[in-house]
Structures are given as C-alpha cells and as structure tokens.
Amino acid sequence: MTSDFTPLISALADAPLLNNELCRVFHGRGHSIEALSHINLDFYPPCLFLVSYDEIEPDTLTLLTNTLWQWATEHHPALITALVYQQRAGVQSHNALVHGTLPTQHSVKENGIGFLVDLMSKQNTGIFPDMRSGREFVLANSKHAKVLNLFAYTCGFSLAAMQGGADHVMNMDMSKGVLNIGKKNHQLNGFEKGVSFLPHDILKSFGKLKKAAPFDLIIVDPPSFQKGSFILTKDYQKVLRRLPELLNEHSQLLLCANSPALTEAAFKQLIAEHTAGAIEFVQRLAPTAGFIEVDSDKSLKALVYKSSGNAA
CATH class of the missing domain: 3.40.50.150 (Vaccinia Virus protein VP39)
Incomplete structure (x- = not known):
C-alpha cells in the first residue's frame, strides 16, 4: 500500500465536517485513486471511521491512523473525538478503537434525523x-x-x-x-x-x-x-x-x-x-x-x- 496519504488529508480538509452530520469523507472504492481503492473514510460524528478492504501492513496502518488523528487533533479537536478502524479483508471483519473515546450511545444525524450506530461490534454500522x-x-x-x-x-x-x-x-x-x-x-x-x-x-x-x-x-x-x-x-x-x-x-x-x-x-x-x-x-x-x-x-x-x- 502507498504511504502517501495526502488524498485522505485533502479529503478531510474539504469534507463538510462542520455540518456535524454523517458523511463520506474519502471514497476509495470508487477507484478514482487506484493506490487507495481499498480505503474508505467516513465521519460518524464525533468519530472518523476508517475501513480497508485489503489487509494493511501494521507499520503502514499505524502511520495512516496516526496521520489522520494528528490532523483531527490539530484542526477539529472538539468535533472529532475518536478514530475507529475496520479491517474487511477476508471472511471476518475486525473493528478496533485506535484513538480517543466513543459515545456510550452513539447516534448520528442526517437531514435532522437521528440514527443509532455501532462502529465496534458489527461489519455494518446501522446505516449505509x-x-x-x-x-x-x-x-x-x-x-x-x-x-x-x-x-x-x-x-x-x-x-x-x-x-x-x-x-x-x-x-x-x-x-x-x-x-x-x-x-x-x-x-x-x-x-x-x-x-x-x-x-x-x-x-x-x-x-x-x-x-x-x-x-x-x-x-x-x-x-x-x-x-x-x-x-x-x-x-x-x-x-x-x-x-x-x-x-x-x-x-x-x-x-x-x-x-x-x-x-x-x-x-x-x-x-x-x-x-x-x-x-x-x-x-x-x-x-x-x-x-x-x-x-x-x-x-x-x-x-x-x-x-x-x-x-x-
């Protein structure tokens, strides 16, 4: 996997995070950047949710998550309070809270409607x-x-x-x-x-x-x-x-x-x-x-x- 995460950081800077609503930040699965085509990044306020459909080498994953978290803490420390990583390669998915803390009951908004979500225990979060x-x-x-x-x-x-x-x-x-x-x-x-x-x-x-x-x-x-x-x-x-x-x-x-x-x-x-x-x-x-x-x-x-x- 590439270690150039500039497109992800650029996407974060351009995303409507201040709306404080669920949104797709980076859609790698759309294949617009082939080297990152296995990566998606969503904002489930107050959490960044990083998903990979390929296995990522541990050192690269650490660099990636640290890069995202550093940006979050520098630019939106009150808005983004957690980073969760989901590995979806293979039969079993695996979710891990990499940085920060999640709400006890996590709900997100879309067009003023609240949706309960779970970023930790299942492959699907509760909303697509x-x-x-x-x-x-x-x-x-x-x-x-x-x-x-x-x-x-x-x-x-x-x-x-x-x-x-x-x-x-x-x-x-x-x-x-x-x-x-x-x-x-x-x-x-x-x-x-x-x-x-x-x-x-x-x-x-x-x-x-x-x-x-x-x-x-x-x-x-x-x-x-x-x-x-x-x-x-x-x-x-x-x-x-x-x-x-x-x-x-x-x-x-x-x-x-x-x-x-x-x-x-x-x-x-x-x-x-x-x-x-x-x-x-x-x-x-x-x-x-x-x-x-x-x-x-x-x-x-x-x-x-x-x-x-x-x-x-």
Whole structure:
C-alpha cells in the first residue's frame, strides 16, 4: 500500500465536517485513486471511521491512523473525538478503537434525523451512507403516503418517510434484531405512531402484504447476498413478480441494487421482465455526495419507477 496519504488529508480538509452530520469523507472504492481503492473514510460524528478492504501492513496502518488523528487533533479537536478502524479483508471483519473515546450511545444525524450506530461490534454500522440520496427521495415523496419498506434493516427509509409526513410505514425484515434497532431509531426521533415492524421472510409473506395493499410508495433495498435467505441474482425476480399486486394507479417505487456485477441495463431488464408492464422507469437517483465512481455500473443503483396503470 502507498504511504502517501495526502488524498485522505485533502479529503478531510474539504469534507463538510462542520455540518456535524454523517458523511463520506474519502471514497476509495470508487477507484478514482487506484493506490487507495481499498480505503474508505467516513465521519460518524464525533468519530472518523476508517475501513480497508485489503489487509494493511501494521507499520503502514499505524502511520495512516496516526496521520489522520494528528490532523483531527490539530484542526477539529472538539468535533472529532475518536478514530475507529475496520479491517474487511477476508471472511471476518475486525473493528478496533485506535484513538480517543466513543459515545456510550452513539447516534448520528442526517437531514435532522437521528440514527443509532455501532462502529465496534458489527461489519455494518446501522446505516449505509451511500443511500442518503435514496432516503432524501423518500423524505420528499412521503407526504400522506402509505409506505412499504422491504428489507428494512434498521429502518432508515422508514425514518425518512416519517420525517416526510407519511401516514403509515410498514417495515419488513426477517431479522428481529435489526427491526428492534429500527424501533429504537423511531423512538429516538419521536416517530412512535403510524409505523409497524414485521419480522418475516419477505419471500414467504406476500399474503400479508397483499392484504395491506395498495401502497403509495414501495422501497425494495435487499442485500446482495444473505446466507440462507436472499441471493440478489436469484431472488430479486421473486419479489418483482409480486410487486404489481401491491400498487395503486399512483404508486412510486424505489428499487435498489448494490451489486457491482449487476449493470444498470441488466437491472432494468430484470425489472421489466418480471413486473409484467405494471411499472415504468422514471429516473436513476444521482449518487450521494462524496461517492465518486469511475464506473457507475459498479456502484449503487437506486432506480425510481411509477405505476403504469396496469397494476394487478
């Protein structure tokens, strides 16, 4: 690995840290600087969160973390109080608090919404920074809406919908653990009415969804791969086939895929093949600020569709 960390320091200097909101500081995974393409750096106030997808030699890692911490203590000692490193190479991820101290209960803000996060015990932190543009779309399109949030995880889209004035949000995820965090997120923001949490396998629960239909806004944001439950390339079409049953004539949909192997064109073709003309493409959301990608086909794809009026 290169020992030239100037791009990271430059990114820190340019990042909107004073907003005191979650943001991507350096997006190495976008491959704009090939020597640092395995590195991401995020700001989870009050913590810098450094992630590497390759193993870093110990001396180089020490130099890197010390360089970042020195900059933080010189420029924003009150704003940045910790540095966490996550090693994501191989099967097991490893998280370490390298400098400073973390809050006992750590929450971050995005557009005024609070999200509980955990930078130490899991690979995923509780929120995906790259999906900010998707949450902003939901926030702007939820007024008086009945919203369905599939593969809800910790319910970030639901929080955005509630902030945007949704009448009701139904969150479904097979993991009770992440939905419990989602409930706590809603409590944190005072969103305790007009929201439901269903710990079910989505592929086996369309009867429940059809009874609750139709929905004004549907979000589908599955994991690319979840052992034993969902494989994007095999299971997405099963969800798509049932979506027409859940629509009204004005429904909007946010269909997401975060697999580098699935191009935008292939994703659109998959959607067209399995929704029987019930929906039509509107737009692909622009990437969240800070997520510069050399190849947009390998980046997050968040596609907006609307009902074509041919819903079942």
